[in-house]
Amino acid sequence: MRLLLVEDDNHVAAALSAVLARHGFDVTHARSGEEALQALVPEGAGFGVVLLDLGLPDQDGYEVCGKIRKRTSTPVIMVTARSDVRSRIHGLNLGADDYVVKPYDTGELLARIHAVSRRSLPDDTAVTGEDVLHLGSVRIELPTRQVTVDGSVVQLTRKEFDLLALLAQRPGVVFRREQIISEVWRTSWEGTGRTLEVHVASLRSKLRMPALIETVRGVGYRLVTSAS
Numbered sequence: 001m002r003l004l005l006v007e008d009d010n011h012v013a014a015a016l017s018a019v020l021a022r023h024g025f026d027v028t029h030a031r032s033g034e035e036a037l038q039a040l041v042p043e044g045a046g047f048g049v050v051l052l053d054l055g056l057p058d059q060d061g062y063e064v065c066g067k068i069r070k071r072t073s074t075p076v077i078m079v080t081a082r083s084d085v086r087s088r089i090h091g092l093n094l095g096a097d098d099y100v101v102k103p104y105d106t107g108e109l110l111a112r113i114h115a116v117s118r119r120s121l122p123d124d125t126a127v128t129g130e131d132v133l134h135l136g137s138v139r140i141e142l143p144t145r146q147v148t149v150d151g152s153v154v155q156l157t158r159k160e161f162d163l164l165a166l167l168a169q170r171p172g173v174v175f176r177r178e179q180i181i182s183e184v185w186r187t188s189w190e191g192t193g194r195t196l197e198v199h200v201a202s203l204r205s206k207l208r209m210p211a212l213i214e215t216v217r218g219v220g221y222r223l224v225t226s227a228s
Contacts, residue, residue, distance in 0.1 A: 001048035001117060002026045006036040006064070007079075008057050019106055025113075033059035033067075040072055048117045051109075052096075053079045062094055069095030075116035075158065079104075085198060092202040097157045098195060112195075115185045116158065133168045135225055138207065140168050147207075154206050159184060163199055167213065167223040176220040 003025045007013040010031070017027040028047070030036040033056045040047065050068060054061025061078070068076055078091045078099040088099050097116040100109055133140040139148045145161050147154045156164065162184045167175060181187060181196060200221060204210045214224045 002046055004028050004030060004036060004039055004047045004050045006030045006050065006052045008032060023110060032056055033064035036064060037067055040068060047074050049113050050074055050076045051079060052076055062091060065091060065096050066094040077112055077116060085201060088198045089202045089205060092157060093206065095157060097159060111187060115187060135168055135171060140165055149207055156206065160199055160203050164203055167221060171223045171225045174216045174220055174222045180220060
């Protein structure tokens with residue numbers, strides 16, 4: 001898999017590139033936001049994942065993330081020292097697919113790269129009545145992976161859509177955290193739990209329906225059909 005590493009520190013980039021290469025990745029190093037954007041022309045330039053450090057010398061990392069998302073659907077993993085939930089949600093709202101907080105474990109990083117790189121359903125599949133889920137004002141088209149609220153399209157990342165679609169297939173049913181992580185992230189790695197919480201918070205924010213996804217303490221989450 002081709003991977004675009006956006007990192008201004010040459011020493012960090014060299015060490016990380018060596019690790020990624022040993023695990024079969026073809027790494028291209030961009031030292032600035034502008035280099036990263038140029039590398040992604042045209043249409044993602046064949047990269048499977050973008051690993052984006054937010055501390056760039058020429059542009060704000062969040063701004064770069066937003067520009068990347070406008071140019072390509074290539075998965076983006078943010079690398080940040082900011083551990084607060086608000087910062088993570090902001091990144092997800094801009095189109096990032098996941099995040100890693102420094103200092104991170106290499107195994108964690110590799111797990112997240114593999115998780116976001118798994119391809120979704122093709123976007124050109126015809127939509128039938130059976131492929132559309134309705135939850136009050138929320139409409140979910142499974143083949144096109146499009147979500148609308150009161151007719152307005154809501155832009156979701158791959159994992160946000162997968163999470164919402166999973167919960168929406170059985171409204172009112174409680175999904176255990178382990179089950180969600182297994183089906184959406186395709187892993188049993190316990191470190192994904194925090195990522196799940198952030199994705200739930202991001203969905204509530206983007207859909208502007210904070211009561212739609214209910215937290216069942218100590219168990220997991222469920223979709224509340226009467227939420228507004």
